[in-house]
Amino acid sequence: MTDPDDIGALLGAEGPFARELPNFAPRPAQQEMARAVQHAIAECETLIAEAGTGTGKTYAYLVPAMLSGQRVIISTGTKALQDQLFFRDLPKVRSVLGARLKTALLKGRANYLCLYRLDQTVREGASFDRHQAGQLAAIRAWSARTRRGDRMELAEVPEDSPLWLRVTSTPENCLGVECPFYDDCHVVKARREAQEADLVVVNHHLLFADLALKQEGFGEILPGAQAFILDEAHQIPELAGQFFSQSISARQLTELAQDALAECNGVTGAIGLMLEPIEALQDAVRKLRLALDPLPTRGAFHELLQREGVPTSLRDLGELLSALTDVLASQAERSRGLMNVHERAASLMERLDRIIEGHSEHDVRWYELFPRGFSLHATPLDLAAPLRAMRERTFAAWIHTSATLSVAGRFDHFARQLGLDDPQTLSLESPFDYARQALCYIPDGLPDPAARDYTERVIDAALPVLQASSGRAFLLFTSHRALRRAAELLADRVPWPLFVQGSAPRHQLLEEFRASGHGVLLGAASFWEGVDVAGEALSVVVIDKLPFAAPDDPVLQARLEALEQSGINPFMGWQVPAAVIALKQGAGRLIRDVHDRGVLVLCDPRLMTKGYGKLFLKSLPSMPRTHELSQVQAFFAPIANESGEPRAVMHDSFSDTAP
Template sequence: MIDHDDPATTDVAALLGTDGPFAREVPSFAPREAQQRMAQAVAQAIAGRETLIAEAGTGTGKTFAYLVPALLSGERVIISTGTKTLQDQLYFRDLPRVRSVLGVRLKTALLKGRANYLCLYRLDQTVREGATFERTQAAQLATIRAWSARTRRGDRMELAEVPEESPLWPRVTSTPENCLGVECPFFDDCHVVKARREAMEADVVVVNHHLLFADLALKQEGFGEILPGAAAFILDEAHQVPELAGQFFSQSLSARQLTDLAHDALAECTGVTGAIGLLLEPVEALQESLRQLRLAMAPLPQRGAFQELEDRAGVRDALHGLRELLATLTELLVSQAERSRGFSNLSERATVLSERLDRIVEDRSDRDVRWYESWTRGFALHATPLDLAAPMRALRERTQAAWIHTSATLSVAGNFDHFARQLGLDEPQTLSLESPFDYARQGLCYLPSGLPDPNARDYTEQVIEAALPVLQASNGRAFLLFTSHRALRRAAELLQDRVPWPLFVQGTAPRPRLLEDFRASGHGVLLGAASFWEGVDVVGEALSVVVIDKLPFAAPDDPVLVARLAALEASGINPFMGWQVPSAVIALKQGAGRLIRDIHDRGVLMLCDPRLTGKGYGKLFLASVPPMPRTRELADVQAFFDVAPAPP
């Protein structure tokens, strides 16, 4: 429990209190007891190197609640966020503000994965190839060149003029595989090296979960650590961690990695006598083999257990052919390794990829789930640990640090067991902080009656019929969140000619632009799936309704999930109540959390799934969403919007 007599923990609470410097110096800062309690818990966890799970409802002010004790701890702290956007917000806005109010002199650093930094060597190579670009890409390349001369960080987020999805970015950034390291002619000016050096020397480093786990997983394999050893790791948006950790403890190989290897091998032949004669044929054979394997996989589902590949003779033979051709190319690249820096790098890459392919194909252990996924032009093969608890526990023990996990959505009806079990958190300190928002006054939860079973063929049509009068009452200003892209597309078709408000549909424009246009429209209706369920912050009247079509149970075609559920059942745990329901509750909480973002917000949360009231487990979902008054009557929704908001 929190020791309120410990001066280290009581000081942080006072700093965030009514008479503290934040109340004096930060405009619109409102002291909150929940924020102070969280700051105390974080201070104690850092001091005692403890593991803490802190669920902080929307509006608690959790960022200040962990930054204040982190900056005052005198320890090296690594803060990890869910996305690069949040990372930038934390580093450029929140961290300087807290540091200024506290008056502490600390070195801070921002560190991202290498794909976010301009690679001067690859830019130079791309400029030399420049004659082949069409007009748009040639203009973008000129923009990147001009920016490269003036940027200090080389962080591509600085350059909004070149869209994030531009095919030029992968050509002018590097990957761990194609980086030349100390042998690079541009090494002294390398943006990645500079960013890492700053991180090694900093007291507080801001990273994102992708980078954190990439580094910690690499360290396991004996590579040099990127991140400095720290006394505390603070994971914000920690509900994302179980899935991300699974990715980084996996062995994976993609067609893209092998295609890049082939492309880079041919590019390196320029200027090395005789190399093209030696490599052209095996490179083209490898590329053809990748095409053949993808073709052989075409009749299979988009993702499935590895066994499905082995059960089809055509796929099995194509996979065997790919392994043999990759082994041949690897031998040839190793034979050229001493002829250039590039060939030395390529031989190492090919060796790693060849070994990884062999390991995935031959892995027969019970510890891993082997599976594949495919898309129009490519595929990936994976071996993912069945249980993340063991590698996560080993990772934390190795760091000997405090581990603080915080998010608005970590518990199921107040219970943290599911999250703790996924990450192997044994007897962690836990803290549950209610949102300071007055949900009884600010919100209404509408559970429409008469909707069919969610598996019904016309379910999406019925949801839209039920939602239309709600949209009429709110005059648009709504998010409609769907559990599948198919339902999203169908809903967009149904609404197209039936509503007078502008429609914003996920997939028609980049996410930041859709949100910006939605906010600006004032009365828009935004339709989104997976990525819009979280991390979206629309404050004010532009968003007054959130409609959720179904309970967000994970897709039953996920081979890792299927294997995990079978393992739980074998160990005597009910997989539905022990895994599927808790995971769906946490996802629903994320979606519901889009509605009320501020003390002045008002809105209606419309939960369409009839299982909420028709199934016993529905109570767990309802006990986990914000405590709003509930109704099954449309008239109550209309009355809610007829009433002018009470003055704050």
Template structure:
């Protein structure tokens, strides 16, 4: 295809998609986005494209990508989206265009079965309980027939099974070319396929792990790309922060000590040298975690330094880790496993020293606690600089797309976070008729969200709406505490099945919710996005509060202070825009199809009592608004009623 040929025509009324795909509806918004993507790839430009729900943005970037003649990396927010793109959307587009191109799907190494570690686990013959024993048998059977080794193929072993970490590898414990199973390695095959492909589908975790840290080891795949297309790009600022951070966890330290001891099995005399320092590391990790017990779950590093017993425990850990590193250095030439353990120990030791000592103005140092562990981090205050450097290095087109990137039609907040100086921008509206399909209900009389009985009052206001809709609702909460309280309050007061986040894996809850037809699903953070329930099973979305980020996040605190010093109002310059984008994600669960109808219930009174509330309301799709419960009832009974 030549540059002046119009991709929009291919997606138009007379084009091949309309002819060949059942249910394909030509959309002007999709066509204008396809043109913008085509232009960005050809000119190696940076484009921010917000495409409202139902635009068909996947086809809008896949069509120009496949026709560009360039090598393209497409990155998505989650592995589930990655699979949907690779197994469902790409084959359709490729077939309609009759494109003879090579495609590849690439995930992080922990998604692939490691034949060596499976062999080890079987040989060890550990005493597994009945569930794990049957899961291991299922993995062994599957390992004989799988071509890709992608654990997503084996649905019968749940994602959270403790067996997966035992039969997959990490960058630290992979033996590389010295592995006896190297020729059949699924990770190596997947990378080889990606190297030879014209279009590679990755996810943001993998993309940043490689571009930022080079830790996934497929650096040779990415530099050849002429375009990077990042779908669900609203997740990028948060993820980039994780990948440009220096981090170290209790688990990494314990694994290192344990792996060092395991390696002694095959090396004569090693146990006498390694046992003491390895156990000392395990002991120091336990003591440090115990010393941190009285602290809040997360906080700035100076809270650790202010307590003498924590400072002492941290100092001891650095000492014993240095001793273990020295011992491993003396054994490094005796086996590949010891060489590997020594490299890891040196790296962790250096990182721990850097986090503990470096008090740089460019970094925020902080900690977080888990029930049995901890993590220490140094996160850059400003991500714009490393992200800009990363993009410049690639000299490629960068296309960021999502349904939620703008705040009241401005992309300034997103562009500033990513260091995009003068990007091309495009905003295309959803083709859905929100004026007819949806109603925004702002219940009157609710107290300020800080009130102690706020969740109780929200549920009182929600009950008549649930009765009007006969269930069929998502209740989205900004905290798990509110979610638990709401579940308690609804338990005996509604006749419909309740599905509560945490009571079963997310995919199962969603499946059961869809099948129930009249369910009420209660969710927090991860249910605000990426959840797609089209049709009548979902007719109400309730949002309890404006989703402002937790004020006790040490990285956020430091960023807000830095903005203030730079003369920018941190609340209006950062907190409000971030919350607007999160609210748009939650609200986007409601209308997923041209035939959907539903009510969006926004409980937070600040939407109408505070000046900034207008920014939130102006950023949502234009739909009628009401404070009158009767109009909600009328909407569901299909009475003709015009909201004021």
């Protein structure tokens, strides 16, 4: 009999999960986390819970959340994880617990089909090519049968199809209650369901858009919660920076011009007034992008202002946006659509003024360039204060969980970034047997990572490992340049299929990699986390360098200067901890279940030559380490043990194993 008051026991060997779910394995760490989450919700506390891969953290927070009797918001790192949680994990837990509670899935409005925008696109009869016309026909057919209107249901129209921009709404162009399709609006229905639910699954983008900016208009839904559970919480600092920033982009300005033009249809005389200022604004956006062309792709705002012609182009853009806003003001009363476009123009003008004129010591002003566009930003130097204020407004429990939040067992860096004062902390190691399942190989003789031939040397060191493992590897790079060079070097040197980031969508590369059985996948940033390949298809993870953030990031530079001024060593106090957490994410791709075996290849010699290298190694799961290639080869050369099952010979060439 399990104790009904012990939430951990529900997940134990005698509990309902063990009885009812095939392949459910009771884990003490999962039970401990469930008790900690239950306590945090009941006492309205802040909790940081690091749960190593395989802990089963999803059930560890879902069970107490469902049994709490409180309104709970669960936020995940990506929409894919959100769907997995809502459609797979949540129904299983609810069924086992027999929990009678309402649940809802809520995404940002760009994920939902807008019936008004679809109708407009069809009516305009724009000159689509055959391919896009086929996609539009597919969207129209789907619109007649979908209940949720969630884009992810329609796999045949790719996520990056430009058509989605035309048939979804933004906070700026939504007509609200005056929309002729309001009663059937998918966004309104999703919000209504969320309002009535006991447990709502959102993603970090939506959570922060709402709590930080009220941008998505869900203000009446999210603050009603008694607990917020943030999964993949290591992503929060970077995301929070985006949402507390003031930003304006070429795309926003171009869309404003296009929508203003579209709203002139059916309004007598409007086109005569609007056409000239609309075209002038579009031309100013193009001229500014051209003036920015010789600059690096990211940089501080003062660098941009020093470029000849840029200050003039910026001033012209501001004046022309102001002129269009004035014309729109004179027409705003003539239709709901024109009123909406006027409000957007006024908001963008205010934002542009704040970024160009702003000289706040609390903000970093910077720019970013894209092939056909640009964005301008003002980002707070310190996110702790706005994040703290946001949490305090909710009067709720806040639970932050991920496999990678600590640095050598300490949570100081994560807590400082988020302004978490004296939080409860919990560190749970992975239940996987890394000492038996994994080996860490640090090749000898590699040059300093700044060496010109460094990527060539990394590939030379990795090739014999790939031969020993017969492919089945991820090669993770800290830059796209290194990734492209490695792809060139490997193209005719390996007999296994190569999968290179950028050559196909991420999900397609992963599916093909899994199916190949012996593939070699080369990835940069987006493959370091959220990628799950269990089983023999992935048996090696090679990491080329310690993943320090790009030194040319203007926001990072300003933060490091501010830390130095406040007496904190910016390298050890920020750069190293951030890189440790990123390395843990990359290394975490290797062992995904109890049957996995694999070798982690860390190529950066600074692990052994610099004092801070120990901090990186101490933060990884405890596994044997070696400099000897022969031990890697022995790891992949199974020898039958007494029971007839294959096992691997393994020694440790160091006197110590990773602590």
